[in-house]
Amino acid sequence: MVYSKSYSVKDIVPGMTISKPVLGNKGRVLLGEGIILSERIIDQLVNWGIQQIDIQEINQTVAAHVEDLMECVRQTKENYEGTLDSLKTYFEQTRRYKKLSVQSLRDLADNSILQLVNTSGIISYLLMLERKDDYTFHHSLNVSILAGVLGKWLGITSQELNDLILAGLMHDAGKALVDINILNKPEKLSGKETEIMQYHPVFGYELLKDSKELPETVRLGVLQHHERMDGSGYPLKLSGGQIHYFGKVIAIVDIYDAMTSDRVYKTKADPFSVIETLASEMFGKIDAEFCSVFLQNISNYLTGKFLRLTDGRVAEVVYYDNVSYSRPVIRTGDNEFIDLNKNKVIGISEVIDV
Template structure:
């Protein structure tokens, strides 16, 4: 592999970055393996990068179109869906490389964090968009992307920035990578797993950790996020059954994102729950199962996406969410089409069903 240094003025779209680019504070600007677009080149100029190292493929080099730059209408569901579908397809190929070729394309996955997932996190209405995007058949790929996005949004709400934010997103993206070592008969079983099958499925956390640890390129924090995202504060989780003090902060964030994404998705053996019911479930698991600081940050911020939502009530009526309390995002005040206001926190007989 030939590597050549270019001044930034000579860099063109389609060139492939040979080495990662860092800011003075250690934050990664672009990862190695990134196929540069006009969007990336402008980003490098913004950070006053003078030169970069490029992988030379003179026989294979074809200037690429600027397809990786986030669409200008990413705040719309159509623009979000386009980037989402493209990212899922890339993730599908990456996971197939892991399962069938025994190769982990980390450079490609890292590039995905900066090129696709960060723009999604920055998109206006990202939580709502994730509820509305059309999913294809493969749950694993959609779930991995959804968890990465929600983990990034949640981490940002908690004040994470720079390299730590990117590591949390990457760890969320890789959190289920160990499922590439789970038999497809169990992974794709169209009904609820038996106890024995569930025990095998639970091995995905430790298998994922082992696979990624062998690459010798990921930080211990990213690895802990993958290994521990099913651990619980009371020690009832897996694979190690450790308690609160021994669970890494990244894993505590991914745990909440994982639950939210899993419960708001359709599966063969259960229908998707409404975000309101999932928030109620998360609030019930605060303190004993899930980290209270993470849950509080999630519930206090996600309610902004619920205001104005049109919902279906258990009595058959449609209503608009008009008010959410500080601690009760799951049971808001709604206004029916007839103009009646209902406080669901007081009226326990009515719940939001859709």
Template sequence: MGQFITKPCNVKDVVPGMTVGKPVLGNNGRVLLSEGIILSQRIIEQITNWGLQQIDIQEINQSVVDHVQELEECARQTRENYENSLDKLKIYFEQTRRYKKLAVASMWELAHTLIGQLTNTRGIISFLLMLERKDDYTLHHSLNVSILAGVLGKWLGVTGQDLEDLILSGLMHDTGKALVDINILNKPDKLSKKELEVMRYHPILGYELLRDNQELSEAIRLGVLQHHERMDGSGYPLKLSGGQIHYFAKIIAIIDIYDAMTSDRVYKSKVDPFSVIETLNSEMFGKIDAEFCAVFLQNISNYLTGKFMRLHDGRVAEVVYFDSVSHSRPVVRTEDNEFIDLNRNKDIRIDEVIDV
């Protein structure tokens, strides 16, 4: 779909500001006006004096205009849905902190309406990466994990009620933090050993908030309880391993790491998605589910292909290719058309993604 189309126009209908769509030729074949010339009143008078009856004018392709307007409307609706979800989630977390009880029915409705729409929104990964987040990390993180758990779930073939339950489990995975001392939760410095123990208890607190609700599937509760468990048994709070961990928790664990690293927190700045991919690459053998992680990395790599980044030396480069092994060090093309395999040029670093 070209951005512009060329249409013939009678000279008497030509007005200043129009653009020449094709070269205007004289009787001897000489170019009188080049393509791309913006017409002024003087040039129009000159065309009339040449005795021309018709010239080709360049116009914006209406289908392109419609497509741009569609994208703009989609972006507006996405931001509105996200902000509305965040506002609702803030109320639910505040109610949980105050009354020590989770508004499960309200969370369920949120997960299956606004968040369900966000999960199916075109460009949602781009939106979340570029989002300027407000102060409350836990709220943004809970919402993002819910959305991205649904995205990864679909990539893995999860459908129907299971997918809806996975989205809800992702939304509630950190609800236990609503019962953690706010001073610990928002501490900008490294947590003490005792504070770390308190923080690591939040999956149990979240599970206890859900335990007596008979309307929730056990899968939802286990996703909340086990999302910090690791395949080798090094996680918490129960030191589970391998097959003891529910697949909801395995999916949420991957998304939890990804979103935490691509977010600004009180004690740590966000990193670029390529660094996150590198971390997940190193974690996927032993720590997190290798099969699920491989699907996530492949899809994220596909998504990042064609995006632009800034290298540490200031050059802008486009991602053109990922090999099947290294998802964090792609082949890129610089502004001066130099192709660089970052996997073979370890001294060249990626500073930031500037177009997602």
């Protein structure tokens, strides 16, 4: 069985697993549950002045523990796939009847999706996921889960968390009102078609207009998920403080999920190049503070993972130097430490085990 035990920071050692999130001021998550401690992370905890930390303890054989972990993955898969099937049914009804069954989606968000948000290792699960053809359904579900995960890292209240998960789930629901021929067109869209496509946040807002039981924040999250901090987004070209934080959170996870999936970028990008893009190309366009919380926590999940390098070697992610989350310090099989931030000749070609 796995249980949680409180340790003094001076007694912890690399290799231990965090069982409860480490919180900073404003309730922000500094380190999420499930993160494996490295010397670097332990130093950080000391620097932050943290004195106690909850660690996973296992009182069972290794084989039984592995069996428990496999069971947990099986349950996550079952929950994810069941939720995806329900979502398909609701979204197909939306296309047919031009109505969104908000109560059914709320039930899905408050129960099975919240459970997925609270599953430790969900980030890895989403990166491992084989997506079939149903891009829109996978994407809606993943954005909903990731918005919830980022919301938790930001330390929002549980009511706000439920609303944010729901807004993430419905963020692209307005696409159900876009002509199917435009939506599925493989070629580049014409100017007029792009204009219609970029209207989907407004269609989404319209679908929710009469659902008086919904807080306005959910509608704003849907309406504003393509707005950008510098005013370069759509549909209303809002900027900075005009954008509700639900819109800002969904924007970040929307880009992250699109890039880590197969469809939009043709070949699935490894999480490090996605981090690189989010940190550089999106500079000034997405909320810097939220993005930094997101990247820091995603990077911590990637510590200890194995990579294939562009020179063919396999290496482990050891730590980040705080300058670049996309170019970590790695250790190769022959025990060579390489700071990829300094050695730009070597690149990461894939993450082998997420």
